[in-house]
């Protein structure tokens with residue numbers, strides 16, 4: 001009994017240390033001037049183009065990262081928009097080229113069935129993404145952590161699920177697997193004051 005108790009205590013301690021280390025690792029991901037939060041919207045509000053074609057989206061991101069590397073610190077894909085946090089390599093802040101390519105590859109991988117405005121037709125543009133997106137350079141570890149929470153709580157904020165971990169297209173699962181966050185994580189304030197570039201007509 002004594003031994004068993006000892007082992008149990010030890011493993012609990014081990015888990016605690018592991019969680020602590022994982023959290024430190026996670027905080028170390030922040031790079032001053034090199035970590036960014038993004039909100040990117042699909043053109044059609046209330047479409048499900050992003051989750052319906054999640055494999056195409058993932059593939060586009062994977063291919064772009066091979067050409068222009070970046071670390072993914074957090075990502076959530078909702079049906080008609082996404083939020084994510086990237087850290088770019090030192091002395092490289094060209095997230096614009098990465099987004100241009102991700103959007104382009106995603107469009108190329110889908111058949112041209114979307115409605116096109118006259119302007120987009122004339123310019124031979126696809127009609128899947130809003131042209132503009134929201135970018136915020138993360139200021140410090142606290143800003144970084146707040147935005148990571150914002151990303152992970154987002155499916156709850158938009159009313160898709162009651163628990164953040166019930167949403168499949170989220171890096172929250174990675175955080176839980178690595179012991180950074182508990183499986184029943186409910187953190188992150190839904191009424192967050194973060195100006196995240198959510199659609200103005202959304203809520």
Ligand code: NI
Pocket residue numbers: 078081083154158198
């Ligand atoms: Ni959102």
